Amino acid sequence: MGKPVCVIVGIGPKNGRAFAERFAQEGYSVALLSRSTDYSSGLAAEIGGRAYACDVTDPSAIKQAFALIRDELGEVDVLLYNAGSGKFGTFDDVSDDDFERGWQINVRGLLQSTREVVGSMREKGSGAIIVTGATASLRGKPFTAAFASAKAGQRSLAQSFARQLGPEGIHVALVIVDGGIGTDEQSSDEGARLRPSDIAHTVYHLVTQPKSAWSFEVDVRPFKEDW
Amino acid sequence: MGKPVCVIVGIGPKNGRAFAERFAQEGYSVALLSRSTDYSSGLAAEIGGRAYACDVTDPSAIKQAFALIRDELGEVDVLLYNAGSGKFGTFDDVSDDDFERGWQINVRGLLQSTREVVGSMREKGSGAIIVTGATASLRGKPFTAAFASAKAGQRSLAQSFARQLGPEGIHVALVIVDGGIGTDEQSSDEGARLRPSDIAHTVYHLVTQPKSAWSFEVDVRPFKEDW
């Protein structure tokens, strides 16, 4: 194939699309993973990538999707773990099942996706795994009981990965998105929300960092954010 | 009964025993929850408490144990969530099932135990939920991939609880045990490990804090610890 391979787990019209467009532009062969391909198949066609259906709460679906990717595109060079949906509400409002799904999507899905890509990265002694975090990765508020708990577990896991895999030549990093995400076309509320392609600017930067100066945790927020 | 009720989830010869002894001394009716009652039944006899078998990875077992406690001892005033075992090792060494168990014990178990006690605490507008954390609550290292991820999720959940339940009069706090835990009888390595009864000193203090000045997060470590 020649082209390096970038897998993006979690595709929607905001971050997922922006990451896909950016890595395609930068010469990557891009695989888009999402529960359904309703949205992602059109995006894949636009950018010359491939869409895969994969429910990250299902371990066997993750195994199958990555097997297919390796078969069709080759070994993975960059994994962008962008799956991060969560149920908002206090613990009174959120069911135990929702807590479990949050953990599956944010923590176990990252674990299993990493297991799928780390073998070939180790063989090459290179690779990058970039995780999309949130303000909730750093603190739990009443209305983020389930989401923040999952995001905090994800951040810790990414830290364990970074500390273990860094010396093996694999760069693991976490981007803390600290603010509401808007659209690339926003205008009336300039500076109040993050533009997805601007987040992609920093995600791509992380992949280009020389290995003597790798970042683990990088925050991004709109310039007008009150933080 | 008259006596206030303290439930301790997670009983062993170190923290569990020390917390049980201290709260019994302070006049609490103490319920000891652990997977098996092999150890806890003897301790219960010593301190005049009651031992309950409860595997916190089993949601129905939690429900049953707390129902029995309410029935036998009355509504719970203090919950000490001390269940915290975890499988150590890098993500290469720890199975997906071990990760899941870690999450069940540290996060879901805390969630479900809190659901069991929070109703009556809300009615009274008082109560305390104290969680035993660890250094791993704050950071993920290669050998704590599963344990730290679970502990970080637990810390975030405890924060969400504290922020929500504080204004309702319920005190939620986290004790970060930053060091190896020894025994109360240790002598040769004085200052290198924490004595469980000394941890209990701070746990009990948290329960006595007046509500205008509640702590959420308190670290404890041996004076000789290199941190």
Added chain:
Amino acid sequence: MGKPVCVIVGIGPKNGRAFAERFAQEGYSVALLSRSTDYSSGLAAEIGGRAYACDVTDPSAIKQAFALIRDELGEVDVLLYNAGSGKFGTFDDVSDDDFERGWQINVRGLLQSTREVVGSMREKGSGAIIVTGATASLRGKPFTAAFASAKAGQRSLAQSFARQLGPEGIHVALVIVDGGIGTDEQSSDEGARLRPSDIAHTVYHLVTQPKSAWSFEVDVRPFKEDW
């Protein structure tokens, strides 16, 4: 004298008074240091302590006050560093001199006071130094440009002290007061502000912690605080 000696640097009608009353009750001989003795002399008379004039921005004044204390009361067992005034405002509003005073009061004053008490604490292999911190110890906001910068420097210095002096048997801790401080008599706004005597409850607890389980950083806030 027989009595252990507690020096409180920074005396006013809130924390300073509450700490003085509590340590006097607990059997300490209490020395009160403040810029002027207008307020502290009356308090000293009430609690059977002694008031000393000491402007902590003046290094020689610190030297003289502690020399007098050693002479009149004996070597110091507990130092409560409670001096923490600061000029609020953005960096546009606060002068360079105000920044410098903030550093002198919060950082250099703690350094110099510690130098004065650490000699005898080392000889005895025991002692406690408790520093009053604030939310601003943890983060800088626009209106706390000078105050937070000084408080962050103070927290870091206290950490260096704790890590160095802990193994020598001297307990250094920081109390993060996260909220507005009210009065002990408040009633209409119960739970919105910290009562000084409730903060003193935790400060005194820190001094009683057994050395196998010492805390470094403890937050306190009103139960109704939105944090």
Added chain:
Amino acid sequence: MGKPVCVIVGIGPKNGRAFAERFAQEGYSVALLSRSTDYSSGLAAEIGGRAYACDVTDPSAIKQAFALIRDELGEVDVLLYNAGSGKFGTFDDVSDDDFERGWQINVRGLLQSTREVVGSMREKGSGAIIVTGATASLRGKPFTAAFASAKAGQRSLAQSFARQLGPEGIHVALVIVDGGIGTDEQSSDEGARLRPSDIAHTVYHLVTQPKSAWSFEVDVRPFKEDW
């Protein structure tokens, strides 16, 4: 002049040189500030920049240097605050004067340099101020009593700046250099130390971030670092 102006405070053969080279390459007119111009004058000649003598512990020297820069190069677009020397040692070994110098260099110097550039940045509604931090910005160890205290104060001040100036269109960020800094030519210890030009890669990235997604704090460390 046409070219944007970048001022680098703190010039040596490592970071200072690397930042100067990078910003010169990117088309900036570069001003180099350091206590003496012994080293910086040669570097200035190499890159087509200008060297200015400026002892940042002397407030009037800062005023004069920036006045000269404005006169000779024009208003400042980017300020890289890289002055960060510090005296290492425990508080027993470091004098009060060394503590004060640490504060002057790391905190007051940043404050005064910011005052010099912020006027024109506000007029344009754009500009960047990037501060070089260190591991010590985040924690105080016994041997960094003076240095860490100054760096923590600096980090807090940078945070206050970022929160205040962000909404005005001025990007303030802090790079936490978490490891030993080597040279660009290092080879035998690949991955053990940071290469200055690799740090410059991330510093320059920060200046290019679109304003809907600005970072405040970014860590960089060698891939083999044990952290």
